[in-house]
Amino acid sequence: MRGLNLIWAGLDEYQDFSPLVWPEIIFPALARNADWESLVIGTPKGRNTHFYKLHEQAIATLGWDYFHFITADNPFFPRENLQRAEQELPPKVYRQEFEASWEDFDGQIFDQLQPRHIVNAPEAFRGVYLGLDWGDINPALVVIGLTHQGAYYLLDHWQNRSEEPVTEAHLLDTAAKLCRQYSIYRAYLPDDRPASVMSFRRYGKSYNLPGLQRAVRVQRSKPGVMERATIINSLFYQNRLYLTEKTRHLYDVFASYHRAKDKDGNLLNKPADGQDDHPIDAAAYCIGTIEYKHGDHVLAA
Numbered sequence: 001m002r003g004l005n006l007i008w009a010g011l012d013e014y015q016d017f018s019p020l021v022w023p024e025i026i027f028p029a030l031a032r033n034a035d036w037e038s039l040v041i042g043t044p045k046g047r048n049t050h051f052y053k054l055h056e057q058a059i060a061t062l063g064w065d066y067f068h069f070i071t072a073d074n075p076f077f078p079r080e081n082l083q084r085a086e087q088e089l090p091p092k093v094y095r096q097e098f099e100a101s102w103e104d105f106d107g108q109i110f111d112q113l114q115p116r117h118i119v120n121a122p123e124a125f126r127g128v129y130l131g132l133d134w135g136d137i138n139p140a141l142v143v144i145g146l147t148h149q150g151a152y153y154l155l156d157h158w159q160n161r162s163e164e165p166v167t168e169a170h171l172l173d174t175a176a177k178l179c180r181q182y183s184i185y186r187a188y189l190p191d192d193r194p195a196s197v198m199s200f201r202r203y204g205k206s207y208n209l210p211g212l213q214r215a216v217r218v219q220r221s222k223p224g225v226m227e228r229a230t231i232i233n234s235l236f237y238q239n240r241l242y243l244t245e246k247t248r249h250l251y252d253v254f255a256s257y258h259r260a261k262d263k264d265g266n267l268l269n270k271p272a273d274g275q276d277d278h279p280i281d282a283a284a285y286c287i288g289t290i291e292y293k294h295g296d297h298v299l300a301a
Helices: 021-030 050-060 079-088 091-098 168-182 194-206 225-237 248-255 278-300
Strands: 008-011 037-040 127-133 140-146 152-159 186-190 216-218 241-243 259-261 267-271
Touching (some): 008 021, 079 091, 127 168, 127 278, 152 168, 152 248, 168 194, 216 278, 225 241, 225 278, 248 278
Parallel strands (some): 152 241
Antiparallel strands (some): 127 140, 140 152
């Protein structure tokens, strides 16, 4: 839709949109016209989301209107069902499901992430690293800076959005570009594609890219996915992990990352399927491995 000249746009289920859709695509296409209008509809999905920020913008901005409808406003919804739900459901769940309340949702994995964790990147780092998640369609690369004080900064991010498979050659070239730009010291690559790990090392040797030549094959079971997530969440709590200007768009990706539920609605100790977790995994393979193996030395240095 980039480049279109829009006078009206309707966005439904906005909470599931990429946080970049409105500021980088829809709004620029509308803003060319003085009398543009847009209708944005969605369901609250917690306060740490781009939809919540847009709702705050709508309330504060002259010329915008904000409408909040709850299930009780629907004359066709059976009143006895509404009363039963209020009696049987926990208050928070009832507010979420029937009153469109901006509740922090159950099962949030990175519940220590706050807006204060978006900052300007420092100028100097002890080391800069590259995390990668292979992904079948949407591989992701994340550049991570580690300061002498033991804080991590997500400096840059690349992810395939074309819905077309990415060749290994394309992924290598993209990783190489980031290595040159940020003087990457080492890349962290998951162990489910050992042949690709070797390809990255050979590429690094051939093109004099030490970061790829030193590539580590990350053992995904040590630490496991939830242990890596716990490490990440703990770093947010300690104010030792930050997003920066080039990665602030990942805030909602991290904030909405949540646990799976069983058929009875009980939370499981694993991430839910169907999430955009490739950048999370890319960052966690790197940070989780460093903290798991060298955590004491990170703060001692």
